[in-house]
Amino acid sequence: TDYATILVERSGAVTLVTLNRPQALNALNSDVLADLSAAFGAYDKDDSQRCLVLTGAGEKAFAAGADIKQMADMPAADFFLQDFFVGWQTGVVATRKPWIAAVNGFALGGGCELAMMADFIIAADSAKFGQPEIKLGVAPGMGGSQRLTRAIGKAKAMEMCLTGRMMDAGEAERSGLVARVVPLDSLVEEALKTAATIASMPPMAAMVNKEMINMAFETTLAQGIVTERRLFQILVNTEDKAEGMAAFIEKRPGVWKGR
Numbered sequence: 001t002d003y004a005t006i007l008v009e010r011s012g013a014v015t016l017v018t019l020n021r022p023q024a025l026n027a028l029n030s031d032v033l034a035d036l037s038a039a040f041g042a043y044d045k046d047d048s049q050r051c052l053v054l055t056g057a058g059e060k061a062f063a064a065g066a067d068i069k070q071m072a073d074m075p076a077a078d079f080f081l082q083d084f085f086v087g088w089q090t091g092v093v094a095t096r097k098p099w100i101a102a103v104n105g106f107a108l109g110g111g112c113e114l115a116m117m118a119d120f121i122i123a124a125d126s127a128k129f130g131q132p133e134i135k136l137g138v139a140p141g142m143g144g145s146q147r148l149t150r151a152i153g154k155a156k157a158m159e160m161c162l163t164g165r166m167m168d169a170g171e172a173e174r175s176g177l178v179a180r181v182v183p184l185d186s187l188v189e190e191a192l193k194t195a196a197t198i199a200s201m202p203p204m205a206a207m208v209n210k211e212m213i214n215m216a217f218e219t220t221l222a223q224g225i226v227t228e229r230r231l232f233q234i235l236v237n238t239e240d241k242a243e244g245m246a247a248f249i250e251k252r253p254g255v256w257k258g259r
């Protein structure tokens with residue numbers, strides 16, 4: 001499928017999606033959201049695809065934010081009436097299979113929020129993260145105030161959102177915002193390698209591990225621990241669990257059915 005604002009490539013069981021509006025620093029407009037929703041939906045449904053990497057075209061930006069030019073003249077009531085930004089939740093966050101954000105440069109505003117929707121972030125050493133919306137008279141609208149605070153804690157999230165300052169890749173790694181920092185020129189290769197490792201795992205187990213960890217973000221410890229036990233109890237009924245344990249005992253690699 002061809003998209004106007006993103007590139008989608010498949011290699012084995014891994015899908016690579018590239019935000020492709022480098023002339024606008026990959027700013028996120030409604031066309032990008034529609035394309036990403038379609039591509040993530042197709043990925044989620046395609047049994048041959050088991051991990052996805054999202055990155056930005058060009059060396060400068062992952063995404064420099066929601067598209068300011070698109071929103072500047074939009075009537076205020078339309079934001080409410082369209083439930084503006086809800087599509088990120090339904091089109092991208094709802095993805096049940098694992099995906100990684102490979103942040104190659106600026107991840108600002110909605111760009112930082114999009115990266116934080118990923119299961120984890122691998123950052124180039126040149127990456128810069130920020131929530132500068134306050135300078136435009138607004139605030140994060142795609143989950144940033146919630147996800148950034150859960151990721152790096154109140155002090156740093158508050159400082160970043162109130163000052164609009166950027167965080168470099170080293171600070172982002174120390175703060176727990178990103179899983180790993182790699183040189184820019186090997187970013188996509190490293191992210192694809194990590195994705196291939198995830199893609200080699202039993203797919204239902206990957207989905208369940210993702211769901212469990214997201215529960216830690218979204219609920220209390222007691223509820224999360226009950227949910228973890230229930231999900232674990234579902235996994236032990238899978239054919240891949242029987243295969244995984246047999247393969248271990250027989251000292252051979254497992255062959256997964258995805259069920």
Ligand code: HXC
Pocket residue numbers: 023024025027028064065066067068069071106108109110111132133136138139140141
């Ligand atoms: C639309 C954008 C954009 C954005 C950059 N561009 N960011 N267009 N929306 N978020 C465009 C510029 O207008 C310019 O287009 C081109 O990309 C290159 O950007 P420059 O500014 O010329 O590059 P540079 O001087 O290197 O500065 C890079 C930058 C700066 C520091 C990243 O672009 C910047 O501050 N961008 C905005 C970051 C931001 O505020 N993000 C949060 C957005 S608000 P032309 O045509 O002039 O060449 C958000 C949610 C809130 O995400 C919603 C509010 C209602």
